Amino acid sequence: KNTSGLLLAAPRRLVAAINAAVCAPGRCAKSYICCTDRPLGASALARLRRGVTLDEGVLRPLRTEELGAQSVPRVVRRLAAERHPEVRAWYYILLEIDVGWYHVVKRVMQAVGNPVLHLHRHGIAHVSLDSIGLLEPRTHA
Template sequence: MRLDKYICDNTSLTRSLATKAIKSGRIKVNGIKPKSGALKILPDSDQVVFDGHLIEAQPSTRYYMMNKPQGYVCANSDGEHPLVFDLMNKEINISRLHTVGRLDKDTTGLLLITDDGQWSHQITSPNHHQAKTYRAWLAEPLIEDAELKIEAGIVLKDDIKPTLPATMQRVSDTEVLLTISEGRYHQVKRMFAALGNRVIRLHRESIGQVTLDPLLAPRNYRMLTLDEVQSLSKIQE
């Protein structure tokens, strides 16, 4: 691997900044200052040091879960609102990360973040029917037959095709656990609107077999375990 590519992949330096660091003598490879970023290195055995600090190879792909707080948007740029990526400023190459699907600005809970596009697609593709569970708090008491209507599929406003069958557990008349296997625009809110109600708070608790870590406070995140990553790699047809 080229030295400059290794530096860019494993630090926040761009290619031009890596080149400047090399030329100014801030980079050492096995104790020797290289002359060019074109130098070939072996990441598994060569030691690359920047300003006296070892540059360690980062995982080729990264997988995180975040407990998303209210008020943050799932985007890489936004001129008006804070970004979920603002909460990850300790990570390098944040621009390469993306959220797996999106949560609305006012929705909280489990958010997956990765730089693995294929893995992300397996989770979000409508063909894979990955189950997602939300806890919703409602403005009004539920109608008596809400469970039956949700299990049968609901026709949303401005949408001809009904939703896929979903399941709902009634915690109280104004609090429910809803599990859906689609990802339509504002789907949960629109489903309850079709039932004559309104969602006043929404929190995602799980995606597939991955549940939000109860030890993860809002605004915090952690790496997914290998088991969690692999469980979401199993396509649900």
């Protein structure tokens, strides 16, 4: 819900092989574009970069960057706007993390006072939708 982007799916017996092929040993970086209705702000950005304590532990993103709209794929901007027509101005934050905690990106952004309205999984390790030529949404047949 309110999420788009890259999803790697495979039978359970192949998941370990896919992780080994895509991710560095012991670490699998995932990048997300957070679409919000307010700017991040210097204090929230600093807090993210220092690390935010969640129930599972401290999340310190590998990368945190505010993005201009021109850096965000058109399809992501369109999906966010279609799902939230009430939003007049969008702001975009790139987070790269290496943990897989439940809804971690949405929870960490909520913790710094900037809830995510639309979340886009931009990439997993070196694999991204634009790197494989899929920029438009796909649906199941």
